[in-house]
Amino acid sequence: FVSPVLPRSRPSLRRFAEEETPYELVLLRHGESTWNDEGLFTGWYDCPLSAAGEAEAIESGKLLKEQGYIFDLAFTSYLKRAISTLWYCLTELDQQYVPTVKSWRLNERHYGALQGLDKKSTVAQHGTEQVNIWRRSYDIPPPPVDEDSEHYPGNDMRYRNVPEDLLPKCESLKLTEDRVLDDWENLIKPEIAKGKRVLIAAHGNSLRALAKILDDIPPDVIAKLNLPTGVPLVYELDRTTFKPIKHPDAIAPLSGRYLGDLEDVKARIGAVVAQTGPPVAA
Ligand SMILES: O=C(O)[C@@H](CO)OP(=O)(O)O
Numbered sequence: 001f002v003s004p005v006l007p008r009s010r011p012s013l014r015r016f017a018e019e020e021t022p023y024e025l026v027l028l029r030h031g032e033s034t035w036n037d038e039g040l041f042t043g044w045y046d047c048p049l050s051a052a053g054e055a056e057a058i059e060s061g062k063l064l065k066e067q068g069y070i071f072d073l074a075f076t077s078y079l080k081r082a083i084s085t086l087w088y089c090l091t092e093l094d095q096q097y098v099p100t101v102k103s104w105r106l107n108e109r110h111y112g113a114l115q116g117l118d119k120k121s122t123v124a125q126h127g128t129e130q131v132n133i134w135r136r137s138y139d140i141p142p143p144p145v146d147e148d149s150e151h152y153p154g155n156d157m158r159y160r161n162v163p164e165d166l167l168p169k170c171e172s173l174k175l176t177e178d179r180v181l182d183d184w185e186n187l188i189k190p191e192i193a194k195g196k197r198v199l200i201a202a203h204g205n206s207l208r209a210l211a212k213i214l215d216d217i218p219p220d221v222i223a224k225l226n227l228p229t230g231v232p233l234v235y236e237l238d239r240t241t242f243k244p245i246k247h248p249d250a251i252a253p254l255s256g257r258y259l260g261d262l263e264d265v266k267a268r269i270g271a272v273v274a275q276t277g278p279p280v281a282a
Pocket residue numbers: 036040041042043044108111135204205272275
């Protein structure tokens with residue numbers, strides 16, 4: 001029997017052994033979901049990954065593996081597209097053992113009465129400007145969902161232990177940020193401060209909210225930020241202030257860098273924007 005030897009030559013292990021080096025945090029938006037593929041407003045609806053999304057999730061694990069990433073702790077939401085993405089990614093990394101915390105506060109932004117509607121038909125009915133306000137304005141929520149709707153989290157037993165006054169009927173990015181901030185301050189940051197290497201697999205808007213918190217992005221700028229599906233976004237954080245250290249390859253307004261081919265990343269960002277309109281260059 002040969003006991004497993006830690007690959008001490010891996011750069012990420014070396015970096016973390018040195019006290020003065022920044023903390024590293026990896027954010028991962030889930031791969032394409034079936035509702036992303038069908039162009040439907042999703043929010044808290046629990047659709048699975050599409051076949052393309054599964055491939056993106058596996059690819060994210062490959063990219064992290066190539067660069068020697070090792071994680072001590074992972075966080076994800078209560079929604080299977082993020083949970084499965086994390087699983088595919090950790091499987092590819094051969095790190096399925098990594099303890100994982102699931103939190104409803106990392107869920108996608110609740111899209112209220114828009115959940116399940118076709119994005120392009122909604123544009124045809126309400127106009128691009130109104131739909132852009134619902135999609136990307138900072139503090140204007142979409143219309144609320146009725147309490148008798150299947151989309152009301154109070155009717156979903158997975159949230160039975162969450163106090164009902166915390167369950168949303170719709171959320172702006174600002175409301176999403178409030179709950180993500182709660183997890184960031186109380187669950188995630190304290191673990192990073194202990195030296196744990198953390199991976200967070202979550203959603204387009206919950207991760208936009210986290211990027212806003214980390215990079216202190218103003219409301220008018222965050223409105224233009226779209227995150228690609230299934231691409232690891234690596235942040236380096238100052239050990240004392242937790243402020244991100246801008247990477248030379250970062251795409252503004254983010255300080256973190258995407259792993260992988262930047263042209264492909266930009267194409268995926270463009271695809272997110274194009275969900276409610278003609279194709280747009282990122
Ligand atoms: O439908 C959704 O829940 C989100 C993420 O897929 O879409 P959007 O990019 O429109 O905020």
